[in-house]
Amino acid sequence: MQLVWFRSDLRVLDNMALTEAMAQGPTIALFVACPQSWQQHDMAPVKQDLIRRRVQALQQELAGLNVPLLLVEGSTYQKIQSVFEQLLPLGIARVYSEAEYELRERRRDESLQNWLAVQGVAWWQCDRQCVFAPGSFVNGIGAMYQVYTPFKKRWLQRFAEQGVQVLAKPKPQAPVVLDLPELTPMQSGDNSSADWFVHQDEVLQQLRRFCQQQVQDYKKLRDVPALDATSRLSPYLAIGALSVRQCLARLQFEVGVDLQQSESGASVWLSELIWRDFYKHVLVAWPDLIKHQPFQAETAAIVWRNDKTLFQAWCEGNTGYPLVDAAMRQLNQTGWMHNRLRMVVASFLVKDLHIDWRWGEQYFMSRLIDGDFAANNGGWQWAASTGTDAAPYFRIFNPVTQSERFDPDGAFIRKWVPELAKLSSKQIHWPHKLPIGNTYPAAVVDHAKARQVTLELFRQARQQSDDADE
DNA sequence: AGGGCCTTGAT
DNA sequence: TCAAGGCCC
Numbered sequence: 001m002q003l004v005w006f007r008s009d010l011r012v013l014d015n016m017a018l019t020e021a022m023a024q025g026p027t028i029a030l031f032v033a034c035p036q037s038w039q040q041h042d043m044a045p046v047k048q049d050l051i052r053r054r055v056q057a058l059q060q061e062l063a064g065l066n067v068p069l070l071l072v073e074g075s076t077y078q079k080i081q082s083v084f085e086q087l088l089p090l091g092i093a094r095v096y097s098e099a100e101y102e103l104r105e106r107r108r109d110e111s112l113q114n115w116l117a118v119q120g121v122a123w124w125q126c127d128r129q130c131v132f133a134p135g136s137f138v139n140g141i142g143a144m145y146q147v148y149t150p151f152k153k154r155w156l157q158r159f160a161e162q163g164v165q166v167l168a169k170p171k172p173q174a175p176v177v178l179d180l181p182e183l184t185p186m187q188s189g190d191n192s193s194a195d196w197f198v199h200q201d202e203v204l205q206q207l208r209r210f211c212q213q214q215v216q217d218y219k220k221l222r223d224v225p226a227l228d229a230t231s232r233l234s235p236y237l238a239i240g241a242l243s244v245r246q247c248l249a250r251l252q253f254e255v256g257v258d259l260q261q262s263e264s265g266a267s268v269w270l271s272e273l274i275w276r277d278f279y280k281h282v283l284v285a286w287p288d289l290i291k292h293q294p295f296q297a298e299t300a301a302i303v304w305r306n307d308k309t310l311f312q313a314w315c316e317g318n319t320g321y322p323l324v325d326a327a328m329r330q331l332n333q334t335g336w337m338h339n340r341l342r343m344v345v346a347s348f349l350v351k352d353l354h355i356d357w358r359w360g361e362q363y364f365m366s367r368l369i370d371g372d373f374a375a376n377n378g379g380w381q382w383a384a385s386t387g388t389d390a391a392p393y394f395r396i397f398n399p400v401t402q403s404e405r406f407d408p409d410g411a412f413i414r415k416w417v418p419e420l421a422k423l424s425s426k427q428i429h430w431p432h433k434l435p436i437g438n439t440y441p442a443a444v445v446d447h448a449k450a451r452q453v454t455l456e457l458f459r460q461a462r463q464q465s466d467d468a469d470e
Numbered sequence: 471a472g473g474g475c476c477t478t479g480a481t
Numbered sequence: 482t483c484a485a486g487g488c489c490c
Binding site for chain 2: 223340382391392394398402
């Protein structure tokens with residue numbers, strides 16, 4: 001008997017572990033919910049619920065292939081071995097999975113692989129989260145790229161040479177008859193992700209619709225948070241309900257040569273998918289990132305202000321900066337935030353409130369339905385100017401200017417900050433010069449002053465680092 | 471995937 | 482006054 005262990009690859013299509021197992025013989029599948037380990041990763045409840053709902057749908061889809069999926073309620077990664085102990089009497093020959101790159105996940109796999117080897121059970125794992133496997137790209141001096149643009153260039157070159165291979169849906173196997181052991185059945189979640197569908201056909205339909213109807217305007221409209229102009233596929237990529245190869249193949253199929261034109265919407269979306277690969281490759285090349293070390297070592301010397309009251313105002317969306325508050329309220333109420341706004345609120349936390357970027361990183365993980373360590377860490381370190389290919393320290397978003405530029409008529413602010421809904425589109429971006437007070441909070445900091453403080457914080461850290469070198 | 475501040479030259 | 486451009490952080 002072959003056993004496919006599903007983790008962050010919760011799909012039937014383009015699933016190499018499933019395909020390989022079924023090619024070898026009769027196959028069963030396993031998923032173990034580990035809420036205590038998820039909690040240690042700060043995984044958002046809404047993401048946990050999406051996973052629980054998704055694996056229920058996956059169970060039905062696998063049933064169509066006569067592959068039984070065992071949904072087990074576990075606790076921590078350390079205790080997964082006991083689930084396998086109960087399954088081995090079924091005569092498991094080999095365990096198949098797709099590699100994950102975070103530290104605890106790697107340790108979990110390593111210890112399980114070692115234990116299985118002692119039991120005489122083989123281990124098979126594929127490297128398919130990225131389009132090209134981490135470690136397979138090196139620059140001129142034999143190291144992983146630290147800058148996105150040359151990485152992308154190399155990536156596109158390889159994509160042109162090799163294309164992308166999407167695995168077909170496996171053929172159904174003959175029904176398997178099993179005497180299953182007593183396992184704790186997986187619990188259902190809190191249904192907080194109910195606004196996001198979980199069935200394969202719906203996910204694929206959204207991908208198709210995006211590539212057919214929306215991607216051509218992506219370059220122009222993706223930065224406008226009031227519009228629904230982004231793909232909204234990130235939650236599915238994060239849990240592997242959709243693979244990046246499926247995205248690429250569909251994109252190529254729908255837009256054809258447009259993908260070659262660097263100004264097309266399709267190529268801009270492609271670039272976002274390459275960013276996803278980039279940050280996973282970065283994580284594998286510099287595993288200490290998982291311990292929350294800044295990539296640029298000298299930025300570890302920055303003395304953050306870390307004011308808890310200001311942090312709370314940011315978390316709750318009560319900073320007095322309308323676009324920042326609208327964005328945080330969107331996150332808190334839906335578990336998702338528009339990408340442009342992720343940059344705006346991250347810049348604001350770090351460079352206006354002078355709060356450690358790791359506080360923001362953790363808060364995002366604890367709330368995002370699409371939380372992914374590599375992308376989230378990469379994004380925060382970009383915004384904080386501490387990362388690979390980061391924004392320069394002096395790039396400091398003006399939250400009011402960003403608001404005027406990307407939410408010109410205030411539609412997004414009106415939706416999420418109802419106290420301001422009646423203001424004109426001129427007043428709504430900075431509502432503090434108005435005679436009437438309403439319930440909207442005063443601005444918690446002065447941007448112009450805060451900006452100067454940021455420049456000083458980075459100057460001091462750089463000086464300290466220079467002194468240490470002498 | 472910035473913005474503050476200054477200069478310049480057109481209104 | 483103010484848009485445009487350059488320089489700087």
